[in-house]
Amino acid sequence: MNKSRNYFHLHLVSDSTGETLMTVARAATVQYEDVQEIEHVYPLVRTQKQLDRVVSEIQAAPGIVLYTLVDKDISARLERTCRELGIPFVNILDPVFAVFQSYLNVTQTHRIGGQHELDAEYFKRIDALNYTMMHDDGQIWEDLEAADIVLVGISRTSKTPTCIYLANRGIKAANVPLVPDIPLPPQLLELKKPLVVGLIASAERIQQIRRNRVLSLQSENYNDTYVDRKEIAREINLTRRLCSDNEWPLIDVTRRSIEETAAEIMALYRAAKTKQVDDQEV
Template identity: 35%
Template sequence: MDSNIVIYILSDSIGETGEQVARAAASQFNSGKYEIRRFPYITDEEQIVEVFEEAKEEQSIVVFTVVIERLKKFILLKSKEYDIPAVDLMTPVLNSIESVVGFQPKRESGLIRRLDEQYFKKVEAVEFAVKYDDGKDTRGIKKADIILVGVSRTSKTPLSMYLAHKNFKVANVPLVPEVPAPDELFEKDTKRVFGLIANPFKLNEIRQERLRSLGLSNNANYASIERIKEELEYSKKIMERLECKVIDVSNKAVEETAGIIIEIMKENFD
């Protein structure tokens, strides 16, 4: 690249993809004398004409990521008219995918940005679930989409993480007879609170296994049937006060319990 060149990026979205590809290509030329000018959110022909009018005054090329067929054709038309090279980044890839899947693309602008937004929303929900796991910080109760309450080993944490991957912000609160339930629980919309219970003998097995994995004696009070029954009775009283939906997770996979909760949330809030 012996002289300065201006690379115009046209996009019907933000143009980030086009700019990254253009920079990657330009970096392959030793001098590196180039300028990027990005024109996002192209929606009509007039904008395209303005870009070509500017580009004709310089040594330039046009790189575009436009999926709207009408605008794509207009860019290629102006490319010939102004004798300025135009590179269509999207069409070859779209055509190749179409040939494999057998149906046409949506040709909607900005879809990748919406996918990115979904991704970051999921990350935020996962971070929320970690931060407000196991009653670490009761302030999360007010901010959460869903609150899970129950005694130890009723799958609160894995369920919180699963729901987080479905973009729900979840806080979970352990119910222990010796520890008063936080006031924030009783101020929450009851439709957002879910109580988890389980068969005491099932919990006994799970807790004994947990103790073994930690190298502790399985005779600890934590795993005794009497203690578990006491905890469950206490938790059921709290759930009655909360007037929340109660789910028995004894023989349910996390996915199944999550499915029940998501369905209820849709009914209540969609």
């Protein structure tokens, strides 16, 4: 029996892209099983005229208002509107700014969208994305040594989305598929700089994903072994053996989100970098 859900309006108002707000809002709303938000997102609100539409929509559908607005006049008007309507509102960065200012004892610069400036970090992420897209699914093997991280795994272990997630954080990530009876590129076994990580999942999970993929593609020209559970189990065992032989860390992604998998890979990467530095100093 399905539980009835209570719906509420959630207004996210930002003078930048709104990504920070959406991340915080979704982290909060997922904690409440019996409620469902109706999300209204207003990015790039930087003038009073742009705020007019926001105010109008909040008045039409009152709810919770979360915002990140640097301009004091715009944020003051939004707060005034919320008070008049008797609805809750939170500038989600205020508590963070207060802690930083108290600890650092420096003045806040009030830069709008400062995290999205076209600085060296931004271009590092773009460079990483370009590298990752060019090296997806083993497309280019010759320069794997230029990668920061190389993921290996059988089909449907989320190698590509994990690589893209890492690239968005400035990590050059390549991935190499493990296909039965097809030799690995010799460069993979000779890598010195990149961290190589193996990805696996349960045979049941991979079988389910592969079946869904075959159905979605409406493909009749596929090998039966692709969705055969015993064959999938054999592929998984080959992955385990390969990683064990080469002392590569192995991550089971069966019950992990892309974000959780990437977080563990990043922890392994930082540990490997630290070890490299320590070895050089010895």
